[in-house]
Amino acid sequence: MIALTLPAASDADRPxxxxxxxxxxxxxTHSRLEHFEEGRSIWCGDHGLxxxxxxxxxxxxxxxxxxxxxxxxxxxxxxxxxxxxLLVTEQCDQLCVMCSxxxxxxxxxxxxxxxxxxxxxxxxxxxxxxxxxxxxxxxxLLQMIEAVLARRPDLSFHVLSNGQHFTPxxxxxxxxxxxxxxxxxxxxxxxxPVRHDTIxxxxxxxxxxxxxxVTLFRAGARIELRTVLLSQNVxxxxxxxxxxxxxxPQIEQWSVMGLENAGFARRxxxxxxxxxxxxxxxxxxxxxxxxxxxxxxxxxNIPLCHVPPAYRHLAVASIxxxxxxxxxxxxxxxxxxxxxxxxEWHPQELVDRVxxx
Amino acid sequence: MEGKGLLRSQVDxxxxxxxxxxxRRSLTCGVLVSDEAGRFVLEPHGLADQENLSPFGYADRLGxxxxxxxxxxxxxVSSELDYLILVPTLRCNLACSYCQVSRxxxxxxxxDWSDETLGHVLDxxxxxxxxxxxxxxxxxxxxxxxxxIAKVIAAVPPxxxxxxxxxxxxxxxxxxxxxxxxxxxxxxxxxxDGPLELHARQRSxxxxxxRFAENFRFLLDRYGPNKISALxxxxxxxxxxxxxxxxxxxxxxxxxxYLRPINFQGFARKNHSAAREIGxxxxxxxxxxxxxxxxxxxxxxxxxxxxxYFSLILRRIFRPGSNRHVDLRNPNPMGQDYIxxxxxxxxxxxxxxxxxxxxxxxxxxxxxxxxxxxxxxxAALNAASTNDGDPACETCAYKPFCxxxxxxxxxxxGTTSLPRHETEFCRRHLALFDFAFExxxxxxxxxxxxxxxWLNLPGPFPRVVAVS
Ligand code: SF4
Ligand code: SF4
Numbered sequence: 053m054i055a056l057t058l059p060a061a062s063d064a065d066r067p068x069x070x071x072x073x074x075x076x077x078x079x080x081t082h083s084r085l086e087h088f089e090e091g092r093s094i095w096c097g098d099h100g101l102x103x104x105x106x107x108x109x110x111x112x113x114x115x116x117x118x119x120x121x122x123x124x125x126x127x128x129x130x131x132x133x134x135x136x137x138l139l140v141t142e143q144c145d146q147l148c149v150m151c152s153x154x155x156x157x158x159x160x161x162x163x164x165x166x167x168x169x170x171x172x173x174x175x176x177x178x179x180x181x182x183x184x185x186x187x188x189x190x191x192x193l194l195q196m197i198e199a200v201l202a203r204r205p206d207l208s209f210h211v212l213s214n215g216q217h218f219t220p221x222x223x224x225x226x227x228x229x230x231x232x233x234x235x236x237x238x239x240x241x242x243x244x245p246v247r248h249d250t251i252x253x254x255x256x257x258x259x260x261x262x263x264x265x266v267t268l269f270r271a272g273a274r275i276e277l278r279t280v281l282l283s284q285n286v287x288x289x290x291x292x293x294x295x296x297x298x299x300x301p302q303i304e305q306w307s308v309m310g311l312e313n314a315g316f317a318r319r320x321x322x323x324x325x326x327x328x329x330x331x332x333x334x335x336x337x338x339x340x341x342x343x344x345x346x347x348x349x350x351x352x353n354i355p356l357c358h359v360p361p362a363y364r365h366l367a368v369a370s371i372x373x374x375x376x377x378x379x380x381x382x383x384x385x386x387x388x389x390x391x392x393x394x395x396e397w398h399p400q401e402l403v404d405r406v407x408x409x
Numbered sequence: 410m411e412g413k414g415l416l417r418s419q420v421d422x423x424x425x426x427x428x429x430x431x432x433r434r435s436l437t438c439g440v441l442v443s444d445e446a447g448r449f450v451l452e453p454h455g456l457a458d459q460e461n462l463s464p465f466g467y468a469d470r471l472g473x474x475x476x477x478x479x480x481x482x483x484x485x486v487s488s489e490l491d492y493l494i495l496v497p498t499l500r501c502n503l504a505c506s507y508c509q510v511s512r513x514x515x516x517x518x519x520x521d522w523s524d525e526t527l528g529h530v531l532d533x534x535x536x537x538x539x540x541x542x543x544x545x546x547x548x549x550x551x552x553x554x555x556x557x558i559a560k561v562i563a564a565v566p567p568x569x570x571x572x573x574x575x576x577x578x579x580x581x582x583x584x585x586x587x588x589x590x591x592x593x594x595x596x597x598x599x600x601x602d603g604p605l606e607l608h609a610r611q612r613s614x615x616x617x618x619x620r621f622a623e624n625f626r627f628l629l630d631r632y633g634p635n636k637i638s639a640l641x642x643x644x645x646x647x648x649x650x651x652x653x654x655x656x657x658x659x660x661x662x663x664x665x666x667y668l669r670p671i672n673f674q675g676f677a678r679k680n681h682s683a684a685r686e687i688g689x690x691x692x693x694x695x696x697x698x699x700x701x702x703x704x705x706x707x708x709x710x711x712x713x714x715x716x717x718y719f720s721l722i723l724r725r726i727f728r729p730g731s732n733r734h735v736d737l738r739n740p741n742p743m744g745q746d747y748i749x750x751x752x753x754x755x756x757x758x759x760x761x762x763x764x765x766x767x768x769x770x771x772x773x774x775x776x777x778x779x780x781x782x783x784x785x786x787x788a789a790l791n792a793a794s795t796n797d798g799d800p801a802c803e804t805c806a807y808k809p810f811c812x813x814x815x816x817x818x819x820x821x822x823g824t825t826s827l828p829r830h831e832t833e834f835c836r837r838h839l840a841l842f843d844f845a846f847e848x849x850x851x852x853x854x855x856x857x858x859x860x861x862x863w864l865n866l867p868g869p870f871p872r873v874v875a876v877s
Contacts, residue, residue, distance in 0.1 A: 269475075
């Protein structure tokens, strides 16, 4: 597991964002490496001195948020990683049964820091935005995206959203060419409105989501539809596939995802989880339907050996680098490089059930 | 029943106006209902409240929006020129009984590209701007002029991803042509009419057939089955037994068979004058062939055979956007994204058009490689090259999947304005789509097994839910 926050000390009196210089020409927003030794490094920049305590992590090139009062840095955008996610809020208006990051009431507005961080990202970086529900702060979110892409047209964004807050007025705005570089990851758990509403813990959520889709598709928005596999919706998957083919064929991808044993899901993992590979036969018809209709379907967070060979080409090595692990038996597997592996916190007895390919 | 609740309960009559036209066609298994987006359901016969039924999922603005999107995806948009059929020579070293192209004798003069024509062809090739292009060499026998093939290959601009197909009778393979075949971007296409005796009968000579088989095996050994494809040309009045035809393909390790009826044009027309009214026989044969494949694939599950055109029909039914096949698309723009350049530099919209012209039936050339083909003639063809607005097609349940082949109409009837239902093309496709939709709604494991493979599904073909 890669540490995303590290203990640090700084003489600055306010939080700031800086890029830990990697040898390029110094800029006011960058920090220069002054001293490096086992276990710590010292950086210097316009904001003052910064001392970072780290074990083995290489932080050079990272864009970090320094919070002197809290005595830590947060690695907002790690250089070279494909899994950088900015958590813009912890508030949410849904309460999904398996939420991996259960919402909080309070909101700490960090859009200013995030905007600065994006400006310092490596060329061509894909930046994830997540929450909570980012679109609860729609105006600030869109402003950030627009401001960043105006200055950094090389970047792109992937925003995870429950799709409850788009209104027809957004269609015009989202038609701006900058939004070609923005994909929206939106969950839909069932084509049965009641079931979807039950899973997300919000009556009317399905209907509201469909309204948002009208807006988003009017705008030509890029949508990644996400469906987490649950005991509650596994029987709905095939009808959902038909529903997507008939009503949401514009989507850029349909991601069918394995359950993450975190947050709420931790408490009820046994009840929520669809045990693979044993129950793959219940999932397969939906995948067949998706392929039949040309829907670009992918399997996420599911180790390759839990997927029958005919469906493996649909599986993506998706689990973020910083929270992924393998079983010891995986060392001898030829497919490891293409395999999602397991979440760091996946129950050990389940992790050990692998069958090297 | 899955999906049913959605189908019936959420219909808002006020939204019906938003819905693209709904069409029906009666089949044995029920009534097929489709909309212009190509979404479909099967209803039982005699369903009462048809007027109020909106069978296509979530019946609201979202469904309507999706419908417009799907409808647009199903229309072919004419892209840049990315498919060339080139005829470097009309000469051939064979004389098949039905040769479609009015070949010239091996030693004939002035049936190859002149230096001037070659120059224009190379200009055309080096001016290609599409990201990916396909260049097909037809004949005559193009391998008689490997030098011309090599020059064309060399003229493709860097950065353009080109695929070359050489259509050959495989009579002679020398080192020059082998060096071209060896390229990874070259595919070989040939004819295989079925069992070698039949192949020999249709191609007039057993010695030549022996050479063909020998060379075919040589290439298979050298490259494996993926580099070579073969097309059988079938005489509908004396078709080979499906088993024999499939065996012949299996013997060469090939699994895809593109059945084509003998095209009664060119030389063929003169020998087979009874040609016109055998469409029914062809449809019967085509169906029996596919039924045979279903059985055979089920018996011998490791080796799945397909009929290429039927697979295309299936893809067009289920996958909006499968518009790249120039034989079946709507509209079907002429002289836009593909063009045929003959041995004398004349430009034709399709290879059939070239044959019709050569056979002296009607001049369907639209220009030439020197001065281009942005001609009035092309515009006239294009105006007719669509199913949109046709009274028959606009009420046909299969329009979203069907296509337009005006050259076929012209070749048979000398006009493009025959009522659609009276054309062979329409009759053949109605029969094919009827057959496909009966299969799609079949409960048989055998059928679903083959359908799944033909559509490249990871598993068996899913059961299609019928409204009840
Ligand atoms: S054995 Fe390990 S690496 Fe291989 S597919 Fe299974 S989980 Fe992935
Ligand atoms: S040509 Fe015939 S089968 Fe095709 S859409 Fe027109 S009417 Fe239907």
